[in-house]
Amino acid sequence: MKYAYYPGCSLDSTGIEFNLSTKAVCKALNVELWEIPDWNCCGSSSAHVTNPYLALGLPARNMAIAEEAGLDVAIPCAACYARSKNVELAVKESDDTRRKVAMMIGREYKGESKARALVDVFYHDLGTEMIKQKVQKPLKGLKVLTYYGCLFVRPTKTAFDDAENPISMDEIMTALGAEVMSWSSKTECCGASLSACKSTVGFPMIEKILDDAQKSGADCIVTACPMCMANLDMRQEQIGKKKGVHYGLPVYYITELLGIALNLPPKSLGIDRHFVPAIDLLNKIEPTTGGGGQ
């Protein structure tokens, strides 16, 4: 199983542990990742508020290189995924757009190489049965909340899972042996960059998610989006302090917990790089002998 891949800006900086764990887990699961040479930023929100063609051209270039290599692209970051999927659909929908995009980036992208979210690849291409087979250290007793945020499930055009009740991460976590708790903020927006540029709006959005998470009685939150991670992990203490609460809720990338279940060392996955200490909780999980899913 081989996919083109690129870390994107987040996984190269604030979300470095997502990159470490993605690579480690894919290796362990025999998913070969071919890093797109000279990949560029997907443009994120900045591009599509600037110019609609800039927003198409930037991700199209990465996709075009993958298409030349004949590979679909497995994308860890939610924003990179949404932007790339968007251009894939746009060039398939309109010849005019396809031609304009080709003119901009100086190469053809026909939409044949598909943008795939990494979670989607795990869920649909590997399948939960196969993942279960590979589990060495079931996450027994770990109560997790799956947090999808916006970009994997909205808009429905680019979504790979149900908009209101996505289940892909739930089923992967169940396959790992964790207990998936139900809660009401599963697909709420974390406010994205509003926490930086307009914190009076952004912070209450994060606060609501953390409050919901705490109420649910779960041990931790699992996500696949570097923006959500930054908001829930980095801002957690700041927001807690303001209202005199200590949340103490570790937030994990889904690849980190996959890595733990595959019995990879936490540090190799970057779990020591979190703001909210995240290793202690995992140390409580007892490795079972003999391997195999339980």
Place this chain on the structure above:
Amino acid sequence: MKRVGVFICHCGTNIAASVDCAQVAENLKGYPNVVFSTDYKYMCSEPGQEMIKETIKREKLDRVVVASCSPRMHEPTFRRCIADAGLNPYLLEMANIREQCSWVHPHDMERATAKATDLVKMAVAKVSHDAPLAKSFSPVTKRALVVGGGIAGIQTAIDIANNGYQVDILEKQPSIGGKMAQIDKTFPTLDCSACILTPKMVEASSHPNINLITYAELEKVEGYVGNFDVTIRRKARSVDLNKCTGCGTCWGKCPTKVDSEFELGMTKRKAIFTPFPQAIPNKPVIDREHCLKFKTGKCGLCQKICPTGAIDYTQEDELVTTRYGAIVMATGYELFDHSVYGEYGYGKYPDVITGLHFERLINASGPTMGKIKRPSDHTEPKNVVFIKCVGSRDETKGKAYCSRTCCMYTAKQATLVREKIKDSNVYVFYMDVRTPGKGYEEFYNRTTETYGAHYIRGRVSKITQDGDKLRVRGEDTLLGRPVEIEADMVVLATAMVANADAAKIAQLVGFSYDKDDFYTESHPKLAPVETHTAGVFLAGACQGPKDIPDSVAQAGAAAVKVCALLSKDMLETEPITSEVDTKTCAGCGHCVDVCPYHAISLTTIEERLLGQTITRSVANVNTSLCQGCGACTVTCRSSSINLRHFTNEQILAEVDALCQTIQNK
């Protein structure tokens, strides 16, 4: 040489404002076959018609063209008019110079006048080729079938029966009563639904002219207006209705419990059951899917204890064919399945219920004996949120139309919550409040003013389960800000939709339905209870969302139409039907396939050819069934099938007339 008279109508200024009518009349003078041409202000008026009659006599006209409005409007008027003057009524043509000319070309009199002239010339060409036609007659079976035993069907049947005609009510459930039997109170008077329905049910069952056929379905409909041969499948009840006294011993002892359909799964019924205590007939059926006797062969308890020996496990479905003069469709509606609304929990939150669930919850004989309790933990809710337009007016997930009844039943339910739970808070999310009915607006005002329900204009974007509470988030679009309400229970006013099998039944009976599968009336204003199929009428919500008063009114209207039909001994049939030229018909059968009324079949004829007798297949039209649509004539490859009054020759004469004027330009 034909003698055609041409009469151009001004229709006040409707036509005359953009068509120079006098000029059109002038243009027609001297046109082939035209011996008289004039214009007049209102041709349909008494003096207008008198003028036509006098002119026919004076000028010895043998055909007439009236240029005015659509033939749908006044063709019958002018046919009568020329018949009074002694002409065959089918020697009339109407040129539609209003809807198809003046109204669509209001600002260009010169060209509109030229177009009107062309239209009239075409009509003259056609009328010159028209042949006199005569109506024929067929007998009428004086018995009606009402399909559906809800309030609309019951009322239709009672009204027909009171006029002295025999009626059968066909109901697929074990009891008549329909949705109204499930409703608690009715707006705007808040009288008990069952209390006003059950007397009607009793009247229907005891009326000497009404025959109830319950637990039965339509199987096949053949024939035509006045003589429908309807085959009904009487499903095996496993209970002999003649022996059963309805004592209830059987369902008292039956060991199998099944979710009650009538209580929407909120309580259990037995495998041998009547749907509700006031059921009519109050005699049970065995649900063979769940009955132990049918599943495992064991049990048989009901048969052992039945004091009259009415239980019969060997009963089988029975097909019965009966002839009816008229059919009334009163098959009702279903509620929209809100599980497509992920934002409302995909139908998975136990305390998010529909309006009909609420009716059962508040009903004294319902699962909670009329105490409003949450389905999840049976506690009394304090904060109740109502959401309107769930599935209605939402093209992305539901239906484009307004369901008409929800505004009022939501107001009613909001009132009842406030009345029964004194310290409750009621919130109603709405898009618009539509209360067009007698006493409706006043009722809604009482709901907000006297009962203090909080109406919030906006849609709910999301409901989340938060512990044992529901968090309802939406927008107050009047204040322009988001609102969030912690609710104990949410009631969804789900859309009224056509029955899942509505289209199938319409095809079976042979009439048309709309894109939402509601049955199509013949004319939205002037023929609201007729269908396009003669002898088939509509009552109640199968035609479109409707409340009880409207359903009952429509039932009465349908009954009158049925009685008008059944009061005749013989039925006039329209002569505009297809006929087959068997000399050229090759018997290919294409016309049989396209005929929407199943009026054409293939028959075998014998003929002498070169001294030998041969047999061959040709098309044959049943003129009683033929509605004159013309689909067969355009399908026929050898032009062997022709529609009377719209023959190929007549249509081509019109085309020729038009082409000549084009050529002259």
